[in-house]
Amino acid sequence: MDSHQVVEDVPKEEMAPMDFDNNHTANEADAKKQSDFEASAKPPAPTGGPSPPPDGGLMAWLQVAAGFMLFFNTWGMLNAFAVFQTYYESGELFEASSSDISWIGSIQCFLLQLTGLVAGPIYDRGYLRLLLVTGSFMVVFGHMMLSLCTEFWQVLLSQAFCVGIGSGLLFTPTVSLLPTWFSTHMGLAIGIASSGSSLGGVIYPIVLYRLISQVGFPWAVRSIAFIALATFMLPLAVMRMRVRVPKPRAVVDWTAFRDAPFMTFTLSVLIVFIGNAVLIFYVSFYPENRGFTDTSMAFYMAAIFNAGSILGRILPNWLSDRIGVFNTMAPITLILGVTVACMAAVRNEAGMIVEAVVTGFFSGVVVALPPVCFRVLTENKSMIGTRMGQGFAIGGLGLLIGGPSAGAILGKVEPLNWTGLWVYGGVAGIVSGLIIVLVRIMRAGVALKVKA
Template structure:
């Protein structure tokens, strides 16, 4: 073998003709180079490229997704935030006769369906049907308001406003809170907060539009104008919303391991209880000063707009703060303060006190909608299951929205004088209890140390 190798090597003592031999000086054949490269690749394989790239955490396209989310919140939670105007109008009996508890079922079912529909919308979103969800949800929201404008009886309003609008909103809500985190990493709280502030602006605009137009052109055309505003603003998400990452395998409707995740389930219980208190506030913030005679009819309707105006900053500033100090360090104390300010409504005696309470309770209530998606993300170790956990958590929390309104109406009663003391204790204690539960979740995750970002 050694002699064979030596014979293949050119002899330095050979003549000049051999030194300039083409074969000796020729470059190695291309096939040999290719084999060598293949060998190196097999020994040192390139890093895998199948995983998605990191989020851009900014840029024009990413912030356009936030703008689209703003418009979707505007037409989902924004309409729910304006329900107190509908509640006050329905209480007048001009459209139909129903008790406070029965009227509350309209808003409660609308809220509940917004949450529970996410169990269907989430898997459809994972399969890439974002456009279908946007078109279907937008159509149902607009169509529901057009049908509401034709209603003259309670059951008709229940079908149009509660079921049609509620399901349509549900097809839009969970996809957007699942999509925005895929575009951001260190500024998720701020991005979700800005998007969710659309619900506050929607509550302001829709409250004013409904009240003013009912006086000028009547209830049917006032509701149709709401539908036209929704139709116009839905054009933004339809034009710019896009998926950056599609999961490799569609997620399950239910993540059964979540039921064995103690912090996740305890936090979800807190969301459910908090929504009970939140619903009482959203539904009755306008009717309370009108029934007690603290304000005139005009300012009573505008209380909902003032409440939602205060909520704008309550959705942005606490979320931005949570990026610095931690989501649970923000969520727990702000929810406690919401409960305390709701109990403070018992001390209101005039217009000035009502305006202050509307602003303050609006600010603290903004946390309740804006921060839970960020908290659910923090509680999900397997990030591929974020959409499932968010949809599942909000679906369970939605039962609080379903029970909160009718429960508040039952506490309020049907005979004069209405039990406003019982109502605000009902809502305030629920929010305070939710704040304590969030504090417990924070302790479960990070202990009692105060200087930990949690």
């Protein structure tokens, strides 16, 4: 019996061709809605050829807002380390040399970068939510434990290792995800998101300094943890992966070591991180030790430095979308090196404030533009998580080296060798800028009007 026979056997009063068509259409619509709902609840399907980024729209800009909060609580906390360094130098919590204290911030910086070796491939496999939850918990938990510390080794474990690893689980996915939502506005989007680190570097030092004097160090640190906990809610609520790779990737992309422009640029990041570590760790302690400012203004110097870097995170990235990322980063990195060396010429409070603002502005390029550069230098975009984590892990060695080596140059006996410290940081910035010029030539030649 065929289908037509079935229809003929149905009594006329039960047959309603128009009703059948309407019911069939309604069923199809219901099925489509159910399918769309199920698709939205699942992680993005693996794809070998992802569609072009939307380059805007509500969901894309929500990713930027979420990234802003993650930068706020990763690099933003790290940018506040100058306040911790100055407080630890006072000896109220424990006794240690400048070089030993700087190991806390250096290990925290390094682990923020090194963890990318693990976080990148995990992100590529589609486990963004796991990274966000785990990283957020470790940052908050690490600060809660820091509030209970009374010895150097305890601070090292909680602040350097726990917070450092948690920050790394959040940072690499952030800079890997945003480029999948933007194309022509990629630099601006990452710049806006990374300006969260500057705002964090303004708010956290002020909160820490003001509360230490009012409620003590333990509750000041707990307050920071509560701020972080509240601001982590936005990324957990809105962050979404748009693209997943078709199959799991290796933890390390060995082809990157044969990619001359990629590895040369990674070397430049390593070197500029050395110079930037000098600023992050000593911008507050320097004016207090030299007597340029009182203790109160010395603590605020970290906030002034990071306030200057807000525009330094956004404007260079906006410019890079128009003239090219390497055309932007190379000269700004060279200028950063020069301005760091000029710190040695500061003689009063006014000069220190100007230097903090200027170096803060140019240091914005150190965090905001490398993710864009790594993205441009990665031909296979589905490997961006692995490549990004790998590049920052190698570059992070500069942060590990920078703090302790700067502390060794500074010395332990008064008067401290501040001139040697700032020359060291300045030369690192200049050398890094020259290496980026080389990368630019490797990609686009010596023609000045080429966007590269």
